[in-house]
Amino acid sequence: WQDYSGDWSPKDTVRRMQRGKVCSLERFRSLQDKLVLLDEAVAGHDGNVITAVLIFLKRTLRREILFRELEMRQVALCHLIHFLKEMGEQKFLLDLLRLCFFCLSLQLSQYREHLNIQDVEKRREFLKGCIGLPFSAEDTSHIQDHYTLLERQIIIEANDRHLESSGQSEIFRKYPRKASILNMPLVTTLFYSCFYHYTEAEGTFSSPSNLKKTFKIPDKQYVLTALAARAKLRAWDDVDALFTTKNWLGYTKKKAPIGFHRVVEILQRNNAPVQVLQEYVRLVEDVETRLNLATKYKCHDVAIETYRDLKDRIQLTAYKCKVERGSADEEKINSILNNMVRNTY
Amino acid sequence: MAAHLSSGRVNLTALREAGRRELREFLDKCAGSKAIVWDEYLTGPFGLIAQYSLLKEHEVEKMFTLKPGRLPQADVKNVIFFVRPRLELMDIITDNVLREDRGRSPQRDFHILFVPRRSLLCEQWLKEQGVLGSFIHREQYSLDLIPFDGDLLSMESESAFKECYLESDQTSLYHAAKGLMTLQALYGTIPQIFGKGECARHVANMMIRMKREFPGSQNSIFPVFDTLLLLDRNVDLLTPLATQLTYEGLIDEIYGIQNTYVKLPPEKFAPKKQGEGGKDLPTEPKKLQLNSAEELYAEIRDKNFNAVGSVLSKKAKIISAAFEERHHAKTVGEIKQFVSQLPHMQAARSSLANHTSIAELIKDITTSEDFFDNLTVEQEFMSGIDTDKVNNYIEDCIAQKHPLIKILRLVCLQSVCNSGLKQKVLDHYKREILQTYGYEHILTLNNLEKAGLLKPQTSGRNNYPTIRKTLRLWMDDVNEQNPNDISYVYSGYAPLSVRLAQLLARPGWRSIEEVLKMLPGPHFEERQQLPTGLQKKRQHGENRVTLVFFLGGVTYAEIAALRFLSQMEDGGTEYVIATTKLINGTSWIKSLMEKLEPAPF
Numbered sequence: 001w002q003d004y005s006g007d008w009s010p011k012d013t014v015r016r017m018q019r020g021k022v023c024s025l026e027r028f029r030s031l032q033d034k035l036v037l038l039d040e041a042v043a044g045h046d047g048n049v050i051t052a053v054l055i056f057l058k059r060t061l062r063r064e065i066l067f068r069e070l071e072m073r074q075v076a077l078c079h080l081i082h083f084l085k086e087m088g089e090q091k092f093l094l095d096l097l098r099l100c101f102f103c104l105s106l107q108l109s110q111y112r113e114h115l116n117i118q119d120v121e122k123r124r125e126f127l128k129g130c131i132g133l134p135f136s137a138e139d140t141s142h143i144q145d146h147y148t149l150l151e152r153q154i155i156i157e158a159n160d161r162h163l164e165s166s167g168q169s170e171i172f173r174k175y176p177r178k179a180s181i182l183n184m185p186l187v188t189t190l191f192y193s194c195f196y197h198y199t200e201a202e203g204t205f206s207s208p209s210n211l212k213k214t215f216k217i218p219d220k221q222y223v224l225t226a227l228a229a230r231a232k233l234r235a236w237d238d239v240d241a242l243f244t245t246k247n248w249l250g251y252t253k254k255k256a257p258i259g260f261h262r263v264v265e266i267l268q269r270n271n272a273p274v275q276v277l278q279e280y281v282r283l284v285e286d287v288e289t290r291l292n293l294a295t296k297y298k299c300h301d302v303a304i305e306t307y308r309d310l311k312d313r314i315q316l317t318a319y320k321c322k323v324e325r326g327s328a329d330e331e332k333i334n335s336i337l338n339n340m341v342r343n344t345y
Numbered sequence: 346m347a348a349h350l351s352s353g354r355v356n357l358t359a360l361r362e363a364g365r366r367e368l369r370e371f372l373d374k375c376a377g378s379k380a381i382v383w384d385e386y387l388t389g390p391f392g393l394i395a396q397y398s399l400l401k402e403h404e405v406e407k408m409f410t411l412k413p414g415r416l417p418q419a420d421v422k423n424v425i426f427f428v429r430p431r432l433e434l435m436d437i438i439t440d441n442v443l444r445e446d447r448g449r450s451p452q453r454d455f456h457i458l459f460v461p462r463r464s465l466l467c468e469q470w471l472k473e474q475g476v477l478g479s480f481i482h483r484e485q486y487s488l489d490l491i492p493f494d495g496d497l498l499s500m501e502s503e504s505a506f507k508e509c510y511l512e513s514d515q516t517s518l519y520h521a522a523k524g525l526m527t528l529q530a531l532y533g534t535i536p537q538i539f540g541k542g543e544c545a546r547h548v549a550n551m552m553i554r555m556k557r558e559f560p561g562s563q564n565s566i567f568p569v570f571d572t573l574l575l576l577d578r579n580v581d582l583l584t585p586l587a588t589q590l591t592y593e594g595l596i597d598e599i600y601g602i603q604n605t606y607v608k609l610p611p612e613k614f615a616p617k618k619q620g621e622g623g624k625d626l627p628t629e630p631k632k633l634q635l636n637s638a639e640e641l642y643a644e645i646r647d648k649n650f651n652a653v654g655s656v657l658s659k660k661a662k663i664i665s666a667a668f669e670e671r672h673h674a675k676t677v678g679e680i681k682q683f684v685s686q687l688p689h690m691q692a693a694r695s696s697l698a699n700h701t702s703i704a705e706l707i708k709d710i711t712t713s714e715d716f717f718d719n720l721t722v723e724q725e726f727m728s729g730i731d732t733d734k735v736n737n738y739i740e741d742c743i744a745q746k747h748p749l750i751k752i753l754r755l756v757c758l759q760s761v762c763n764s765g766l767k768q769k770v771l772d773h774y775k776r777e778i779l780q781t782y783g784y785e786h787i788l789t790l791n792n793l794e795k796a797g798l799l800k801p802q803t804s805g806r807n808n809y810p811t812i813r814k815t816l817r818l819w820m821d822d823v824n825e826q827n828p829n830d831i832s833y834v835y836s837g838y839a840p841l842s843v844r845l846a847q848l849l850a851r852p853g854w855r856s857i858e859e860v861l862k863m864l865p866g867p868h869f870e871e872r873q874q875l876p877t878g879l880q881k882k883r884q885h886g887e888n889r890v891t892l893v894f895f896l897g898g899v900t901y902a903e904i905a906a907l908r909f910l911s912q913m914e915d916g917g918t919e920y921v922i923a924t925t926k927l928i929n930g931t932s933w934i935k936s937l938m939e940k941l942e943p944a945p946f
Contacts, residue, residue, distance in 0.1 A: 020463055020485075045547065047516035048430075052465040075513045082512065083466075086432045108791050112939065115785065138772060139787060146784035185783040187746075217780070224744055 014040040017049045025056045034061065035069060042075050050079045067096060081109060107133040111143060120182055124150050145186070145215060152214075153181050153189060156206045160196065171196055175233075186215055187225060194229035198238065220257045227263060231270040239267070239276070260284045264293055278302055295322070300329045308336050349638040353495030354890055354911075354919045355569050359531050360492050364394040367486060372403040374482055375456050377422035380407040382441070384428040387460055389604035390491050390501050391427070413437050415444040425456045427486075430464030439474045456482040461489055461520060489524030490923060493605055494636050496911075497904060498923040500524060501604070505925035506578055506897040507936055509544050510796050517925055518544055521896060522551035524923075525573070526559075528892075533568030534873050535892065539849060542577020542866035544896045549575060549871055556873070567879055570921070571889040574846055578897025580864045581842040582798055585933050586758040587723050588716075589902035590836050592653050593635070593646040595707050597901050597929045605636050613702040633699060641696045647905035649825040649833050650707060657701055664694050719751070723758060727838045728819045729810050732763035735773050743777050749786070750938075752778065754930045757798040762809050765802030788939035796937060797865070808863045815860045816844045831906035843906040846893055850910075850918045888919045898928035 008016065010033055013023050028034050034057055041053045054076060057066055070077045084093040094110070111130050117123040127147040135143060157180055164172040181192050193208045200207035212222050223242060230238040243254045243263070256263060260283040267277055278299040284290040287306065294303035300323055307316040316333060323329040350357040372379070381400070397408075407419045411434065416424065426441075428434045442455060459467070463485040471477040490498040505517035525548070529535060534556075540549050578585075589598055600607050608630040637643040641660060645653050667690050674680045710716055722738045725731060739755050756774050760766045766774070775790055793799040813819055818839050820832040831847070832839035848857055854868065861868050893907060899922060907920040928936075 017465065022465075045515040045519050045551065047514050047519075048462070048464050048466060052469070055466070055469070078513050082514070108788060112788055138775070139791075142775075142779055142784055142787055145779075146787075149784070183783075186780040215780070221744070221777075221780070 010037040011040050013037065014044055014049060014053075017041075017052060018044055018046050025053070028056075031061070031065070038069075038073065038076055042073065047079060050076060051083050054080050054083060063095070070096075107135050108139075120150065120154055124154060148214065149186055149189065150183070152205045152211075153184070156189075156193075157181050159206065186211075186217070187221065190217065190222070190225045191229050194226045195233065198226075198230070198235075223257055224262070224266075227266055228270075231267050231272065234270070234272075236272065236276045240279075254283055256283075261286075261289050261293060264297070268297060274299060298322075301332075304329065304332055304336065311340065313337065313340055349494050349636040350492050351495060352637050352643075353921065354888075355496070355532065355921050357492040357495060357498070360490070360498075360528070361394055363527070363531060364488065364491075365399065368395055369399075369403060371458060371482075371484055371486065372400070372405065372425075374484075375423045375425055375454070378404050378406050378420075379423040379425055380409060380419045380421045381405055382409045382411050382416065382424060382426045384411050384426075384434055384460075386429060387427055389606075390488065393491050393493060393604060394488070411437055411441075413440045415446075416441050421453060422451065423454045423456060425458060427458050427460060430459050430462060430467045432467065432470055435467050435470045435474075439471065439476050442476045442479050443474075455480045457484075459483070459485045461485065461487045461523075487523065487527070489520050489527060493927070496908070496921045498524075498528075498921070499927050500925045501927070502925045503936055506796075506933070507792075509897060510579060511792055511937070515544070515547055518547050518896065519551060521894065521925060522548050522555060525552055525894070526555050528570075531566070532570060533566040533879070534875055535570045535573045536568060536873055536875050537572045538575065538871040538873065539572060539854075539869070540575035540871075541845065541861065541864065541868040542575070542580050542896065544577045544866075545575035546867055546869060548894075548896065549869065553871065553873075565876065565879065568875065569890060570892045572891040574849060574891055574893045576842055576845065576893065576895055577866055578895060579797055580845070580866060581840065582796075583727070583758070583761045584838075584840040584842060584903060585898065585900050585928055586754050586761065586798075586930050587727065587835055587838060588720060589834065589900055589929065590649055590651075591647055591834050591902050591905045592650050592704075592707075593905065594834070594900065594902040594929070595650055595711070596635070596703065597927075598931070599707060599710055601929075601932070602635060602901075602927070606632055606634050608632050609703065609706065613706060614699070639696055641693065641700055645700065646901075647834075647908050649828070649836060650704075650711060651825045651836075653704055655826070657697065657704060660693075660697050661701075664690065664697060668694075719755070722755060724837060726755075726759050726762045727835075729762065729813060732759050732807075732809075733767060733770065735770050739774070740777065743781050746781060749778070749782050750931050750934050753789075753793065753799075753934050757793060757934070760799045761797075763802065764804070764807040764809050765800045768801050771799070771801050785939075789937065792937045792939065793934075798937075812841070812860055812863055815857060816841060816848070818844065828909065831909055833909075834902040834906045840900075840903045840906050842895065842899075843903055843910070846891070846907065846920070847910055850889070850891065850916075888917060890921065891918050892921045892923060895922070895924040898926045898933060899924040900929055901927070 007027075008023070010028060013025070013028075014037065017023050025037065028037055037053050038050075038057060041050045044050075058080070061069075070080065081093065081096070084096070090113075094113070107130070110133065114123055114126050114130070117126055124147065127143065127150060130143055131140065131147060160172070160177070160181070163169045164177060167173060175195070177196075181189055184192070190208060190211050193206055193211055197204070197206040198208060202209040202213065204210060208222075208226060211217065226242055227239060230236075230242070243256050244252050245255060246252050260280050263280045264277060264284065267280060274297065277297055278294075278301055281290060281293045281297065281299045281302045282305075284293060287310070291303060291306055293299070294306065300319075303319060303322075304316065307319060316337060320330060320333050323333070350361060397405075400408075406421055407417075409417055409419075411426065411428065413436075426438055428438065438457070445453070445455075457480050463483065468477060468483070471480075489500055491501060493499055500517070500520060502517050502520065508514040508517055525535075538549050538552070540546060589595060593602070596602060596607055600609060609632075611629060611631045614631040635642055635646070637646075645656050648656065667686075671680075671683055674683045718738060722736060736755070736759065739752065739759075742755075743752055756766075756778075760771075765771075778790070779786055790799065816839070818832075818841060820830055820837055820839060823830075823832055823837050825833055825836060830839065831843050834840065845854075848854065854861060888911075895903070904922050907922055910916055911919045
């Protein structure tokens with residue numbers, strides 16, 4: 001039987017709300033009714049109405065019961081999370097996330113919260129707490145890495161700030177730091193370490209080799225980053241050492257996990273002197289690329305030698321106009337050309 | 346003046362008029378002088394419905410942007426807030442209202458206009474802050490589908506894709522259905538509905554239910570649309586990821602078109618005066634409106650960029666010749682005629698100058714090594730080459746720390762063209778991205794996986810080659826100058842979504858049942874009853890009109906492809922396009938990225 005305030009069923013109430021009519025939900029006391037209300041709202045797709053019903057349920061249901069029912073109603077769960085975020089109800093949200101573990105994306109929702117924590121120590125603690133959550137194996141290792149990285153960065157930052165202010169370290173005096181290392185990506189941290197802590201032994205947290213080992217940084221990435229850092233410091237000997245290996249006979253040879261044309265690029269960007277640049281242009285495997293780079297960066301020796309090896313008289317002669325008149329390079333070209341002529345007879 | 350809206354097969358001015366009428370009615374309700382406080386997000390879309398002149402006619406004297414603090418001084422009787430129903434905006438409004446000087450006289454009346462819908466949540470929030478009672482009129486303005494051009498409608502709902510596919514929130518689908526009901530009220534019930542995708546199914550269901558629940562909506566308007574085709578964006582995840590190669594597509598990719606406006610670097614647009622040096626170069630970006638009302642633009646917008654140059658040079662010759670006519674005018678009559686055409690010729694010349702500058706700007710980018718390398722990799726993936734290995738170019742770009750969105754577009758493209766990446770390859774990319782750009786990007790990568798854009802290959806088999814071959818998505822022989830197929834818009838790749846539309850019209854989807862099953866979501870057909878006497882009798886040779894609704898976003902290249910189909914000789918169908926949002930690969934991926942800056946307190 002109906003009275004004037006309207007004894008609408010849960011279904012009809014939802015319909016009325018969808019049409020923008022204000023409805024009091026207080027009438028629905030039983031859990032059964034409340035759940036029907038929620039399910040009808042979800043079926044209607046109007047986010048507005050779903051949230052309004054959730055507000056009512058949040059107020060009138062015991063938490064455990066609400067959470068339990070939401071575990072089976074993904075759509076409603078998502079709406080509630082969204083609502084709690086907008087209203088800034090951190091605590092309720094975290095409680096919800098802690099109790100609803102079946103849904104994988106919730107772990108990430110919790111992880112996301114770390115961005116709202118400004119204090120680094122608290123953030124580190126928070127990340128530590130995230131590691132235990134049931135992430136996928138992949139994500140777990142990334143979050144573990146994130147935590148470890150931040151932990152290291154905090155230590156490095158504290159030490160370096162001290163070093164810098166004491167004025168006793170030459171490198172910090174010459175190249176004062178422009179920003180803190182906290183919360184920077186791994187590769188940026190590696191660059192920083194190769195810049196300021198290159199010679200440190202593997203035992204310290206700030207040494208490049210320690211970073212490489214701890215985070216399993218692939219050779220390619222490591223070499224590229226170390227190269228960029230040492231080139232910036234114009235430490236050409238260090239660059240040399242990066243690519244030099246001793247084979248079993250004790251002979252040294254140069255090799256790189258990246259193409260040498262990339263090495264040349266990076267060196268050139270850091271204004272390396274021609275003598276240094278030349279060494280690496282010489283090592284570029286592809287002849288055409290080698291010639292392009294040699295010509296572009298005026299590595300005359302390499303260009304001349306390459307043309308000589310190709311026995312290309314014409315190009316070699318043409319190259320003369322690229323070198324200074326009367327220079328040693330010109331003499332070199334002439335002598336090679338003469339030899340070529342002699343050897344054809 | 347709505348030349349651009351009435352140029353198509355369906356006159357969309359009626360839709361805009363309906364929007365204006367509703368706006369006028371509300372403004373008149375708040376009698377007397379008024380000031381409008383705008384939610385910034387709404388100013389763009391509103392500008393497509395009504396200009397300031399219309400507002401002025403209804404006593405709008407001042408306009409302000411919504412921001413916290415005290416409202417600016419203005420001697421008006423009414424202050425109206427035009428806002429989206431979002432809680433953070435309610436906070437700002439509350440701040441404004443509480444700081445209002447109650448002692449001032451005359452007192453100002455407050456009103457709120459929610460766009461597109463009132464919100465119980467927002468009103469509850471205002472009530473809890475104690476300010477709900479301060480508002481006299483609280484109404485909604487149902488701005489769902491906004492007409493952008495004679496054949497284009499958009500809801501401009503930025504978050505629709507994310508909400509539907511990531512957050513299981515179908516509110517935007519509800520708005521889409523409402524928008525379609527409005528369209529049907531103006532243009533007649535659409536007799537046939539086809540769809541592919543989960544969201545498409547939901548929208549169709551909602552439409553049918555709404556029709557049942559509002560029996561008064563049965564109208565006697567002769568149906569303008571023959572067919573409605575609802576398509577989920579996730580049926581075709583590939584197309585938005587590829588770089589668009591039409592003129593309008595490239596403008597959007599490089600500079601971003603907002604509500605038909607584009608902002609361009611000013612240097613090329615400085616007026617060149619004889620004898621003056623380069624002093625006083627403008628610093629404000631040059632803002633241009635781009636729609637079909639501009640003749641030249643209508644002609645070149647949908648062409649492949651490589652075909653634009655020749656059109657511009659031909660135009661230059663025609664315009665030069667036209668101006669030369671003045672030397673040939675001998676009689677007073679001829680001079681008079683020349684003078685009367687002058688404004689039109691000057692507009693044409695200015696239009697040509699603008700587009701020549703834009704084309705130069707674009708050419709600088711498209712001829713760069715980086716653009717070329719990027720495009721090469723895209724085309725390799727789309728034609729099915731090496732999609733199962735780690736790609737060197739992508740690795741190099743990560744190593745050189747290119748913008749993250751560029752990397753994401755490429756890896757997602759590879760993933761989609763491979764039906765998901767092998768676990769080893771995926772892990773490799775993820776690792777490199779997280780190590781280079783930061784671990785917090787796990788959140789974005791997770792979103793991309795949820796959306797189906799960057800995921801592991803689950804079934805162990807790659808469906809893409811079959812789909813590509815059956816639907817003829819990769820065409821080796823592309824004629825960019827005089828295209829004969831829609832694949833010209835990507836210089837080789839035919840947008841999957843548009844192919845589906847094309848095949849639906851002829852010969853019908855039965856011919857591609859197998860392929861349709863490989864694409865996500867159900868496909869269906871519904872019929873809506875038309876009142877007797879309104880059954881459409883098509884004239885011989887008259888084209889059908891199909892409304893294609895992209896749920897989750899559409900690119901300008903796809904729009905160009907559909908326009909190409911419309912003007913094909915004996916194509917049989919003309920298309921009108923509707924969407925939740927106009928997108929390009931960059932804006933689309935951006936909407937899926939987690940906002941990483943913590944909220945300011």
